[in-house]
Amino acid sequence: MYSADRYPVRSRRKCFSCGMPGHACRLRTVCVRAVCAVWLIALYAAGAVAAPAVAAAAVGGAPARALLISSYHPGFPTFFDQIAGLRSQLDAAGVLLDVEFMDSKRFAPEKVSPLFKDMLKRKLAVLPPYDIVFCADDNALQFMLEHGRELFPLTPCIFMGINNVGLAVSLRQDELFTGVVESVSVTQTLALVRQLFPQMTGVAVLVDGTPSGQGDLKTVLAAERDFPELSFSVISLQDMSWDAFGAALEKVPPTSVALLLSAYVDAAGERRTFESSLDFIAAHLRVPLLHLWEHGIGEGVLGGRVVSHHEQGRLAGMLGLRVMRGESAAVVPVVRGDAANRYIFDFRQLEKFGVRLSRLPEGSEIRYRSSTVWERNRWGIIIAVLVVLLQALVILMLHTSRRRLRDSEEELRLWGVVFRHAGWGIALGVGDDDRLTLVNPRYAEMHGYTVEEMQGMSVLELYPQREWAALKSQRARALADGRAEQESVHLRKDGSSFPAWVDISVVRGSSGGVTYRVVNVQDISERVRTQELLVETEKMMSVGGLAAGMAHEINNPLGIVLQSVQNMQRRLDPSLEANAREAAACGVNLENVQTYMERRSIMRSLEHIREAGLRAAEIVRNMLDFTRRNDAGRSTCDIAVLLEKVLMLGSSDYDLSKKYDFRNIRIVKDIEADLPAVPCVRTEIEQVFFNIIRNGAEAMSEHPVAGRVPTLVICARRSGRWLLVAIRDNGPGMSGEVRRRVFEPFFTTKPAGRGTGLGLSVSYFIITRNHGGRIEVHSTPYEGSVFLVALPVPGQPAGADDAPDFPLMDELSRRALLGAG
Incomplete structure (x- = not known):
């Protein structure tokens, strides 16, 4: 749990005196002392007013406590403005503020949320209860809706920075929820083009393929009809590389204004941070740049009607104080997003493009004026310096020491978060020892152990003996070059194996000796x-x-x-x-x-x-x-009915020369009700299923397994745009070599004259080429075989992952195995 009173509120805003980023300013004698002096004088002057507020916030003599749940991580551009706005209200009322980060921007929310809940639950068990909870952005609100009543019973929640307007508005009558909605001011920002640049005739919209960017693009294009005098063009980073993007920016005509929506990822998947992306744009663009968010102003953005995260935090703080004073959240109205948006501009950019201040909308905030801190606060600085000169020196020394300690702790915490929540396995070994000193949860999970079980385990236990020589070679290369990568095979606790990509890095101490080894492991089973x-x-x-x-x-x-x-x-x-x-x-x-x-x-x-x-x-x-692709006779078929027909045909299939009778085989059916019909050539699909069933019947009859009743299990399920069918026999199974060649034309394991070897190969082409489906076989010697068939369901659009749900197919295989006994 992080206390906001011990957390540095940093941002990319630059110092008004030296022009450097605020957290890197070196003119400490002016910046630090002046700011300290002004704040101390303000605190002394406001003491009489603040004291009653602090007393009012206390319950039973203890100050009120608030928790902020942020959807993102401390380095996210909006966080520091949000918490600064929130503290501008809570500090004056004497409310103590703690912060927790979900980190759902860098990691998938569905994976982060359970871990975050478990961590928070453990902390709340030993901490005093909170009087109010603030949640920043959509993922945090969703977390509170799902788990808030369990973790914070009857505790009101104030949200801010919410993009899901419908969800936020639906909570306006809830007794525990209210807050501030975030929405962009597209129309007002586009209106600035006419107001500030009457000579401009075009707008170049800069966007990438991220969902938020594409959503804002739709909003911009919808507003295009309101500006018939402007011609709109889109420069999409999702269709080009960063270099091509830079070239396109340089070609923007001087009669146009650029509007930045989102630019993080190019067509090749190369991702940049907002800061590096904005620096890249500023280096190539020669026209004014407008933006819909506050971050970026001062780094090349001229301005606009922007979402102010500081204002979002301030309004949320005001709503929170009202609720803590006794008002029900149901009667405190949800603040609509535009109320938290402000006209903010960079004075230097206005000068660069010749925009007169008189053209700016009324109430605009102008930052980075050329006047110095001394010119604006001359008498305040003189008085402050006289009062707190000695105090400032002591405060500076204490602040520097505490900041170094805090930064070290924060860096260690962030690395701990990365280690615990990484999507790949990470293990640490000390010195030249083969034993594992520390592993993250993913590393233990992929090997089937708990983290505790792996402590002190020899790494050789995770490799088959045939891989030991390759491991030794990789470790030697890592010692020589500092790092070595290779594909390998790892063992799970249950004895099964999986292919893995292993990256070993060696970290040396100041003396040159090996301090520890870092091993990164990725399970590449799906890729193989x-x-x-x-x-x-x-x-x-x-x-x-x-x-x-x-x-x-x-x-x-x-x-x-x-x-x-x-x-x-x-x-x-x-x-x-x-x-x-x-x-x-x-x-x-x-x-x-x-x-x-x-x-x-x-x-x-x-x-x-x-x-x-x-x-x-x-x-x-x-x-x-x-x-041949046979589309003649294609119709919509009920697979359940078709399977019943195939089984009926099989029931009359017997051959004394082959010593099998289909009627002696037990049939187990697990077919989901109301399966969708699929378009197919009925006779071809019947041929496929009959071939599979007959092959299984012959294998079980010709090679019976002692103590096992010949059984065929048929499962059918719907999965997204696929209809999946699994057919399993409990016969002798196949070797790996036979399984790999089972669909090859003319390949057969039957004696000469007993088969052509074309049945399954024809079935393969019927499913894959004629019907656009998939067919696979899973088999293990003496454990039977499972044929998996996937047929596309009509009317279902293909998604980004246009493939059958193989985990579900594996589940069908497992059910078939259990059903076969």
């Missing part, structure tokens, strides 16, 4: 799985093309063979009149010839040739199916 899928798909496409080419080449001579055999059989048939006539003309008895050929098995040989030719023709037809 995707690579294998891509390789399999490319291989199947190549083999399919080759098979189709071979089929065309074989088809012509095969037709000649079949036609010739048929003609030979017909011309040896004594029942045909033309044959008898020609035989008589040659003096040959056709019946005798027929008898001779039958005795010598020539007719039987011809029949065998015909049967073999027809079998070859069937293989050729299946090969040609690789390259």
